[in-house]
Amino acid sequence: MKNKYYLLICLLLSSILGGCDARWDQVLRVKxxxxxxxxxxxxxxxxxxxxxxxxxxxxxxxxxxxxxxxxxxxxxxxxxxxxxxxxxxxxxxxxxxxxxxxxxxxxxxxxxxxxxxxxxxxxxxxxxxxxxxxxxxxxxxxxxxxxxxxxxxxxxxxxxxxxxxxxxxxxxxxxxxxxxxxxxxxxxxxxxxxxxxxxxxxxxxxxxxxxxxxxxxxxxxxxxxxxxxxxxxxxxxxxxxxxxxxxxxxxxxxxxxxxxxxxxxxxxxxxxxxxxxxxxxxxxxxxxxxxxxxxxxxxxxxYEPLNPPEHPDLQLVDEFIPRIPASAQTQPVSSAGDAADDPAIWVNRLHPEQSLILGTDKKYGLNIYGLSGQLVQQFAVGRVNNVDISEIQHPTYSAIAAASNRSTPGIDLFAIEKSGKVEYLGLQKLNMKDPYGLCLYYMDSRLSVWVSDKEGELHQLDIHLGQDARNWQLKHVSRLPVEGQVEGCVVDAQNGQLFYGEEDRGIWKLDLHRYSAGMGKPKLVAEVNTKSLVADVEGLALYLHEDSGYLVASSQGNNSYALFSRSGTEFIGNFRVDMNRELGIDASSETDGLAVTGANLGTEFPMGLLVVQDGRNRMPSGRQNFKLVSWQKIENILNLSSATAN
The missing domain is CATH 2.120.10.30 (TolB, C-terminal domain)
Known part of the structure; x- marks a missing residue:
């Protein structure tokens, strides 16, 4: 067999170099x-x-x-x-x-x-x-x-x-x-x-x-x-x-x-x-x-090429996905390694340019940033994973933020004053092994939260603030079995819809009114594939502007963001958050959580803001942070004026 192998090599070489030497050496008998x-x-x-x-x-x-x-x-x-x-x-x-x-x-x-x-x-x-x-x-x-x-x-x-x-x-x-x-x-x-x-x-x-x-x-x-x-x-x-x-x-x-x-x-x-x-x-x-x-x-x-390729394959691994440069970035989190995870956006209705970004450091606590990315407050409350915000009617507070805590399994609550100051309201324990994903919403005059257990269930709970917000309480409402791991979720309170991402399966939708009546079941509306939505499905958020909106998902497997109609049933397009060379901001990748608002936040973000967690902070390499993207740039590059929003 070896002699046949050597002879084959010799014949191949002869086509290139004009023949083999008749004298065979000890190792490989070629000229x-x-x-x-x-x-x-x-x-x-x-x-x-x-x-x-x-x-x-x-x-x-x-x-x-x-x-x-x-x-x-x-x-x-x-x-x-x-x-x-x-x-x-x-x-x-x-x-x-x-x-x-x-x-x-x-x-x-x-x-x-x-x-x-x-x-x-x-x-x-x-x-x-x-x-x-x-x-x-x-x-x-x-x-x-x-x-x-x-x-x-x-x-x-x-x-x-x-x-x-x-x-x-x-x-x-x-x-x-x-x-x-x-x-x-x-x-x-x-x-x-x-x-x-x-x-x-x-x-x-x-x-x-x-x-x-x-x-x-x-x-x-x-x-x-x-x-x-x-x-x-x-x-x-x-x-x-x-x-x-x-x-x-x-x-x-x-x-x-x-x-x-x-x-x-x-x-x-x-x-x-x-x-x-x-x-x-x-x-x-x-x-x-x-x-x-x-x-x-x-x-x-x-030299004459041996079987030269007729059509050299120059196609890159990834097909073309539009790229949008980040407009700003937050200061890195305090913890090293995989630490930054999920953001939320508080809209300052009186002074929109003074709105805030809440971001979790899942090894330390909760960070509060301004729109230029500067750190303005920090809360060392433990391993908070996901955070969400809901506006409320209150004489002192503009909104409530809830975060899942994995150090002491439970929910941390924060109140945001109309001035933008954030106040910690404490933690309520959960009968749950590992609180993971979380989404907060106000619907039917109730402040409620969905929390996923990393073992595989979604729990619905009501939050009762009371006269003194520090004495708030949790009431368990229901438990929704799921097959795979769920982290990202968001509620469309106006339409009564819960969206949650099963990381390796896709995006599910649940009609909350039918569910509370004992009739509703989740429906898979966007399935994981190799192009538009690539596992893992992580962050989910709703962009709402007037009567229209879009569902945004982190398509972690190809470092992109997938945009769907508000109902989640129609894929609109995807994009990547790219490097901003002039501002010295790197691209984002391996995004866990994201948040979006359609509110006018001033001259930098007139059509709203998307905030995404960056799994690899580069230029230079450092601890993880969050990237800020103008929604106007997303609308322009995806031509959303002609897309289906509802």
């Missing part, structure tokens, strides 16, 4: 290929090579210990350079045929940015744009195009890395940190596969590893190829211009992989003479170009 051309780089100390393509012209970009960043033509002649001591670099296409270059200069201990411009009739120009100091020497750089934004991954010799947002600043280009990353030592190359947005990095002696490049997703690191499959010296990752094919160097081999089938093994392997030491590899036309750093030379090999 060691000689270059068709060798170009001496004359002692520039080349460390890395990247093929570049200008309109009508191909060239090679070199990281040089002696010459810095150096652009060569295919004959090895110098076209343009920038001084320094450079060992690693990366390139990214810009508009109008120019390229963005990142290079780590050891002399200045700086990641430098350049714009490289050129063409068939123009002399290339290398323009310095700006840079950022790095404490540790950098061993790998690679760009990542995320929508219309350019990101740069840097990986240091010490194993520490960073992701930066790269963009023009007032005077020079800027690298704004999105997140730190830890890779471990001995990473020597990286590249981002555009069709599935995976960051690939080579790390002897472990292997080739992949992770999600998008900072708003779980890293999901996977070992694609083990080191013992590749040999002792591997790296030199290069993805072709189609974004469909990966080449790497491995000892005295050049290996090619279709990116969609990486774990199935290479489908092209070229064995070169063992006297050469390939460090970088790339394809230009019908040649494979290799940088041999040991002898400071470029090697050219004849």
């Amino acid at each position: 060691k290929v000689q270059p068709i051309e060798k170009i001496d780089l004359q002692g520039i100390g080349a460390e890395q090579m990247l093929p570049v393509q200008f309109p009508g012209k191909s060239a090679l970009l070199i990281a040089s210990k002696n010459k810095g960043v150096l652009l060569l033509d295919s004959n090895g002649d110098h076209l343009v350079s920038a001084p320094g001591r450079v060992e690693t670099l990366a390139i990214q296409s810009l508009s109008q045929g120019s390229l963005l270059v990142a290079a780590y200069d050891e002399l200045s201990a700086e990641v430098k940015l350049y714009k490289l411009k050129g063409g068939i009739d123009r002399k290339p120009v290398l323009q310095y744009l700006g840079g950022r100091d790095e404490i540790s020497p950098q061993s790998a750089l690679c760009f990542y195009q995320n929508n219309d934004r350019t990101h740069l991954f840097t990986i240091g010799d010490d194993g520490l890395g960073h992701e930066y947002l790269v963009s023009p600043g007032p005077s020079t280009w800027e690298l704004v940190e999105i997140r730190p990353l830890y890779f471990g030592e001995q990473v020597n190359a990286c590249a981002v596969a555009p069709f599935n947005e995976k960051l690939l990095f080579s790390q002897p002696p472990i292997g080739i590893i992949s992770m999600n490049a998008d900072a708003e997703k779980d890293e999901e690191r996977k070992l694609l190829m083990q080191a013992d499959q590749l040999g002792e010296d591997f790296g030199g990752l290069w993805i072709d211009h189609s974004g469909n094919y990966l080449w790497l160097t491995a000892d005295a081999r050049l290996q090619g992989y279709e990116l969609k089938n990486l774990q199935e093994g290479s489908d092209q392997t070229i064995y070169i003479d063992s006297n050469y030491y390939p460090a970088s590899v790339g394809v230009i036309g019908k040649n494979i170009v290799v940088l041999d750093e040991e002898v400071d030379s470029l090697l050219y090999f004849e």
Whole structure:
């Protein structure tokens, strides 16, 4: 069987390289290929090579210990350079045929940015744009195009890395940190596969590893190829211009992989003479170009692709979902880890711009924020999970807020004065193991609350305030069995409807009037799928404006928000909360709770406000917080004026 396997490899190689050697060696009996051309780089100390393509012209970009960043033509002649001591670099296409270059200069201990411009009739120009100091020497750089934004991954010799947002600043280009990353030592190359947005990095002696490049997703690191499959010296990752094919160097081999089938093994392997030491590899036309750093030379090999794909797959993992930049964000919560959970909005009817956001820190208590995100009050009452607000008729208080408490299983109550001051009214215990989701409402002259037990039941309770609100009481009304875990819920008091989200099943609706009469049963109105509503279904809220409205749900599985008609039966569209580069606010992801209002809250939020919990706070990485989004932007991008609201 092994001889047949070796023969098959030999036959495949013969189609690329013109036949196999008749002499069989001890390991893999194939011909060691000689270059068709060798170009001496004359002692520039080349460390890395990247093929570049200008309109009508191909060239090679070199990281040089002696010459810095150096652009060569295919004959090895110098076209343009920038001084320094450079060992690693990366390139990214810009508009109008120019390229963005990142290079780590050891002399200045700086990641430098350049714009490289050129063409068939123009002399290339290398323009310095700006840079950022790095404490540790950098061993790998690679760009990542995320929508219309350019990101740069840097990986240091010490194993520490960073992701930066790269963009023009007032005077020079800027690298704004999105997140730190830890890779471990001995990473020597990286590249981002555009069709599935995976960051690939080579790390002897472990292997080739992949992770999600998008900072708003779980890293999901996977070992694609083990080191013992590749040999002792591997790296030199290069993805072709189609974004469909990966080449790497491995000892005295050049290996090619279709990116969609990486774990199935290479489908092209070229064995070169063992006297050469390939460090970088790339394809230009019908040649494979290799940088041999040991002898400071470029090697050219004849090459014809083996079964080239007719239609390279450039489709990204996620289909297009509209993105809306956040307008503001709150200060991070006090607790580390998964702590922020659920918000609620109090509308100041006298001074709308002084409205408040209540947000739970499920390891500490309840936070109160202004609309600019500043923290104005804090209540250390324990592990409160969900919070909701209902307006009431009272001489002192404008509204009541209730929160589920998991430290002492029960409900915490808060009163909000007309001035906006929040007062704690105490806790009432529940005969419940783990109070989880919660929604508060005022209907039929009763202040009521639905609370879910994490074990799988919904409980309906009435809240009696009494003359002294601090002496409030709870009265159990009913228990609603549910099959799965429920956290998000909301009540449309005007229409007498309860909506609740079964996390891995979908959104259910219950007619409360029929239910109280013993006739109503829940109905599944929006089922979990792979596009519009992706498990887990977490936060639920109702946007109400005059007589119309929408049901908003956190579609946690694809980091989006699903919009339905007020009845919950018609899907309107979905969107994501995106980065606001100008304000330095990152995107939101893995949202638990959300809240929305249709009230005019001033010039920033004239059509209302959506507040969402952010599971990954970036730019820079920090403790979780809440993002604020203008409803007017949602209405504009989803064209809600023509959508069904009721």
